Amino acid sequence: ATDFDTIQVPGHIELAGYGQIQYINTLYPWEGKIYRRPPYTLNQDQLTPGLFSDAADNTVGSYLKTFDLDDAFKGQRIIIQFQGVEEALYVWLNGHFIGYAEDSFTPSEFDLTPYIQDQGNVLAVRVYKRSTAAFIEDQDMFRFSGIFRDVNILAEPASHITDLDIRPVPNANLKSGELNITTKVTGEPATLALTVKDHDGRVLTSQTQTGSGSVTFDTMLFDQLHLWSPQTPYLYQLTIEVYDADHQLLEVIPYQFGFRTVELRDDKVIYVNNKRLVINGVNRHEWNAHTGRVISMADMRADIQTMLANNINADRTCHYPDQLPWYQLCDEAGIYLMAENNLESHGSWQKMGAIEPSYNVPGDNPHWLAAVIDRARSNYEWFKNHPSIIFWSLGNESYAGEDIAAMQAFYKEHDDSRLVHYEGVV
CATH class of the missing domain: 2.60.40.10 (Immunoglobulins)
Incomplete structure (x- = not known):
């Protein structure tokens, strides 16, 4: 691996001088250049071959990292945790394939125990900028790729x-x-x-x-x-x-x-702790003008201070789950959260301003159901204990259909203490 360069992790590949940054709102990044349709939408029984992997615009970041195991970790179950990788990743350890994950904004964990060594471990990660997840990660924002949040090695004891x-x-x-x-x-x-x-x-x-x-x-x-x-x-x-x-x-x-109540009453007014809810809120993207979506604890604390100084008492995590510490900071600062999972498929149903959902995902498509339920489940399981969260959100601008209704049913089945939001059914 002598021809590898060095890159900052966490960091975006594009901001390290590789690949091209894009800002896009409703369109998919390849629109007008490459013909692509979401799998199983033109034909319920057909998977489109070579959808991304053969395309010239699907840049790939290959990462290599060598490390020794800390003495305190030896003899325990060893987990690697990727807090955020855009957009899909394959993982190998010491030449052994470990696993694959999609969902850029949710932590992914892999068990390294069978192949971990005390010294000289070689971790290999291949990050694809485009994957099937691209069809449901079409958020109105700058498009990057790479390992943009922390990577942690965790040791789990015999009882955990x-x-x-x-x-x-x-x-x-x-x-x-x-x-x-x-x-x-x-x-x-x-x-x-x-x-x-x-x-x-x-x-x-x-x-x-x-x-x-x-x-x-x-x-x-x-x-x-x-x-x-x-x-x-x-x-x-x-x-x-x-x-x-x-x-x-x-x-x-x-x-x-924390203890608090949230209820929507017959008069269609939301009450928190028996008082009418008044929101002075923002939609907040994770953002730093120098590093993109790679943000630090200092960035998060500065955002909290800006919100408090301007009487902002609520935040919608548009349009994906944020870094784990953000939810704790909002608990401590007293900021209401609308916790949104990672979903937007704008380009699949709005074409140059016109409503045209012929290949909308997830829609009513049974092949896409498990993928979006998994995103709802991840959002719920990671953040269910935070008092600051008074709404779950199914995602953003992904049209309508049975799959989104099933996400709503998932939240209602698991949590009767919060309300559920979705925008928008057009």
């Missing part, structure tokens, strides 16, 4: 919490409430020691459960409730310690959560 579902529910009087928590434990059975503290660090409740698989804690009752709101973004501190059979501490899970 893979999921945490926090359900804080205020009672009707908004002065008391209950907390239900369910976890998923992979690996060996473990003892989970849970503690909840108030904002000032006082212990309010604690309990211990043992098991593997789905482990549910007993319902916890709270009186003298502090509600989360933009005026008082009150967060409780949850901590779960995971112990093995010999009472060795394996991992610690900290999480902040």
Whole structure:
């Protein structure tokens, strides 16, 4: 690999001097140059061959990285996590194929354990600028490619919490409430020691459960409730310690959560904590004028300060999930979130201003259903515990159809504590 250049990761390939930056609104990037149609839309039984891989405009970034395994990671399950890659990636480790992923704005994780070495690991990643995902990632914005968010190596102990579902529910009087928590434990059975503290660090409740698989804690009752709101973004501190059979501490899970209610009443007015919702909101893209969609914690904190200074109390994550810390920052700052998943297919139904959905995706197409449900599921599972989120959003400007209705049904089935938004059915 002597002929490889060096590139900053995270970073956009185009801003490193390779490939061509584009700004496009409704059209697909290849419109007028290459004839392409979304698979299974012209013929329900036919997949179009060579759709992207044979085309001259599908630039590919091949990344190589060598690394040694940290001593503390040895003997544990090793996961690699790509926080954001535009637009599709293949992963190899030490010559072994690991996996493939689409969805530019959602973390993708791969298990490296079977092929990891203590020293001299060679990670190879091939990033395609175009894939079938391009038809549902047609957002009105600059088009880039590459590994544009952090890449992390994670070590998981013999017993590991893979999921945490926090359900804080205020009672009707908004002065008391209950907390239900369910976890998923992979690996060996473990003892989970849970503690909840108030904002000032006082212990309010604690309990211990043992098991593997789905482990549910007993319902916890709270009186003298502090509600989360933009005026008082009150967060409780949850901590779960995971112990093995010999009472060795394996991992610690900290999480902040808040109590609040969201309801749409018969008068068609939205109420949060029994008060009429007033939104002074923005649609926010992740953006830095020098680095594109590669943004830092400092960029995020600066955006929060700009919003607070201008009495902005709400943000729609247009039109994709943002970096993971953004949702925590909005919890802390008291900013309402409309959490949008990564979906826009504008070019498939609007042609030079005219409404023409002959090959619209996802539409009613059964071949596209799993792909968009997966995006809804990812958005929900990553962010379901954030009090700042009062709306889920199905995506943006993707016309209508049964597949989008199924995304709505997914959110309603999993979460009765929030409202669901979609724009737009034309």
